[in-house]
Amino acid sequence: xxxxxxxxxxxxxxxxxxxxxxxxxxxxxxxxxxxxxxxxxxxxxxxxxxxxxxxxxxxxxxxxxxxxxxxxxxxxxxxxxxxxxxxxxxxxxxxxxxxxxxxxxxxxxxxxxxxxxxxxxxxxxxxxxxxxxxxxxxxxxxxxxxxxxxxxxxxxxxxxxxxxxxxxxxxxxxxxxxxxxxxxxxxxxxxxxxxxxxxxxxxxxxxxxxxxxxxxxxxxxxxxx
Numbered sequence: 001x002x003x004x005x006x007x008x009x010x011x012x013x014x015x016x017x018x019x020x021x022x023x024x025x026x027x028x029x030x031x032x033x034x035x036x037x038x039x040x041x042x043x044x045x046x047x048x049x050x051x052x053x054x055x056x057x058x059x060x061x062x063x064x065x066x067x068x069x070x071x072x073x074x075x076x077x078x079x080x081x082x083x084x085x086x087x088x089x090x091x092x093x094x095x096x097x098x099x100x101x102x103x104x105x106x107x108x109x110x111x112x113x114x115x116x117x118x119x120x121x122x123x124x125x126x127x128x129x130x131x132x133x134x135x136x137x138x139x140x141x142x143x144x145x146x147x148x149x150x151x152x153x154x155x156x157x158x159x160x161x162x163x164x165x166x167x168x169x170x171x172x173x174x175x176x177x178x179x180x181x182x183x184x185x186x187x188x189x190x191x192x193x194x195x196x197x198x199x200x201x202x203x204x205x206x207x208x209x210x211x212x213x214x215x216x217x218x219x220x221x222x223x224x225x
Contacts, residue, residue, distance in 0.1 A: 048106060053116075056114045057088055060113050062093075071214045077093065113165075143165075143191050145195070182200055
């Protein structure tokens with residue numbers, strides 16, 4: 001274990017010395033740990049962005065970030081309203097990058113709910129355009145709580161799709177099939193209901209990006225039922 005810690009610390013010192021971003025530092029730490037465990041690190045690991053806007057629901061953002069990183073997915077927290085973003089319950093997070101500086105080669109996007117977080121994302125032309133681009137490329141778009149109804153619904157992204165969301169927000173969505181299931185997957189779209197389903201939501205995203213075995217490992221390691 002001490003050897004693993006030393007490996008990670010050395011890698012992080014190199015990253016800081018070279019002015020790498022927080023996301024790049026996280027990737028370096030993951031690489032060091034995987035190397036220590038005798039696992040092969042690949043630069044082809046999946047990359048996903050999590051949007052953060054003022055008033056986001058903390059559980060719905062942090063749980064996917066944590067679980068996805070445990071699964072070896074590169075996660076970039078992208079600030080929509082700034083670099084430091086405060087959630088609906090006063091928890092502040094520092095984004096890895098501003099949305100405008102997020103890398104273009106993403107494999108998917110996570111949109112947390114919470115209000116006014118979801119509304120602030122919906123107001124962002126850059127965020128909506130990113131959603132549009134990912135749908136056009138048939139890449140993963142995952143939204144939870146208010147986000148399906150507030151962000152995806154108005155843009156017509158849910159038309160012809162099966163989805164779920166926080167109770168009540170389905171009323172603003174037309175042309176889609178609403179489900180009360182805790183997590184709903186329809187092609188490259190994954191939606192979920194709220195804070196209490198955040199872990200299941202995150203595991204569904206892992207299964208989509210990294211496979212069911214990776215999701216099962218995180219499920220077991222985090223003592224999910």
